[in-house]
Amino acid sequence: MKNVLVTGYKAHELGIYNEKHEGIYYIKKALERRLQQLIEEEGLEWVIISGQSGVEMWAGEVTVHLRENYPHVRLAILTPFQDQQSKWKEERQAQYEELLRQADFVESLSHKPYESPGQLRSKNRFLVQKTDGIVALYDEDKPGSPRFYLENAKLRQENDASYEILYITPYDLEILYEEEQAMRGDFFDQ
Numbered sequence: 001m002k003n004v005l006v007t008g009y010k011a012h013e014l015g016i017y018n019e020k021h022e023g024i025y026y027i028k029k030a031l032e033r034r035l036q037q038l039i040e041e042e043g044l045e046w047v048i049i050s051g052q053s054g055v056e057m058w059a060g061e062v063t064v065h066l067r068e069n070y071p072h073v074r075l076a077i078l079t080p081f082q083d084q085q086s087k088w089k090e091e092r093q094a095q096y097e098e099l100l101r102q103a104d105f106v107e108s109l110s111h112k113p114y115e116s117p118g119q120l121r122s123k124n125r126f127l128v129q130k131t132d133g134i135v136a137l138y139d140e141d142k143p144g145s146p147r148f149y150l151e152n153a154k155l156r157q158e159n160d161a162s163y164e165i166l167y168i169t170p171y172d173l174e175i176l177y178e179e180e181q182a183m184r185g186d187f188f189d190q
Contacts, residue, residue, distance in 0.1 A: 001038055001132040001164060003046035003076075005149065006031065008055025008137030008168070011092075013144045016054070019095065024058060026176050027137060030168045031055070031062045033176075034135055039070050048131055050123055051077045051084065051099070052145070053092055055137045060099045074104040080123035081110040120148070128152040133164030 008027075016023060038044040047063040049056040063075040077100060085096045100106050109126060110119045127149070128134065134153045138146045150165070157163045 001042040001044055003048055003131050004035075004038060004044060005048050005127050005131040005134045006035075006056060006059040006136075007049070007052075007134065007146050007149045008059075009144045009146060010052055011054035014054065019091070023173075026173050026180070027055060028058050028062050029180070030137070030172055030176055031059050031135075032066065034166065034168060035059075035062060035066060035073075036070075038135075039066070039073060045072060046074045046076055048076045048078060048127060050127065051079050051096065053088060053096070055146075057095065057099060059135075060103065064099070064102045075102070076105040077103045077107075078123070078127060079106075079108045080119045081112060081114050082108045083113050086113070124148050124152050128156050132162075133166060135166045135168065137168040139170050
């Protein structure tokens with residue numbers, strides 16, 4: 001897999017309203033492990049996100065961090081429309097702008113501001129078609145925005161069995177949390 005689309009819930013879908021939330025650490029750690037595995041085992045070269053807040057932005061930050069050890073890995077941010085961050089809180093806008101500066105490729109698929117949900121549907125189809133697979137932080141029991149990507153990914157997989165759909169689940173995050181607690185010696189103190 002040379003290029004992968006990474007997606008997941010938006011921050012508010014996870015109940016995360018600031019960047020100091022403890023859960024972000026574990027989400028980033030899970031993303032890092034999965035991306036590192038793809039780099040080392042499959043030769044991953046490009047991580048592609050649409051730049052939405054939450055898991056996608058954290059995946060972008062993880063990718064930038066991974067370049068310290070894997071300088072060949074690139075980050076592409078392909079937004080559905082121009083100025084998608086215009087209504088975000090100031091702190092999140094600053095985080096987004098910094099990520100755009102660190103990306104290797106940035107482009108808006110529609111060169112207009114938001115006009116309709118059709119721009120989002122087009123983005124979902126396009127990014128699934130242009131990637132070799134998808135990594136999604138998702139729980140099938142808790143629908144949210146990633147399901148739109150996953151619907152397209154499953155359709156693509158029906159016609160192209162080589163298209164990979166990889167999940168990071170709540171169970172994966174729970175195991176990671178328990179591992180971290182055990183390493184810190186906190187596991188049995190709960």
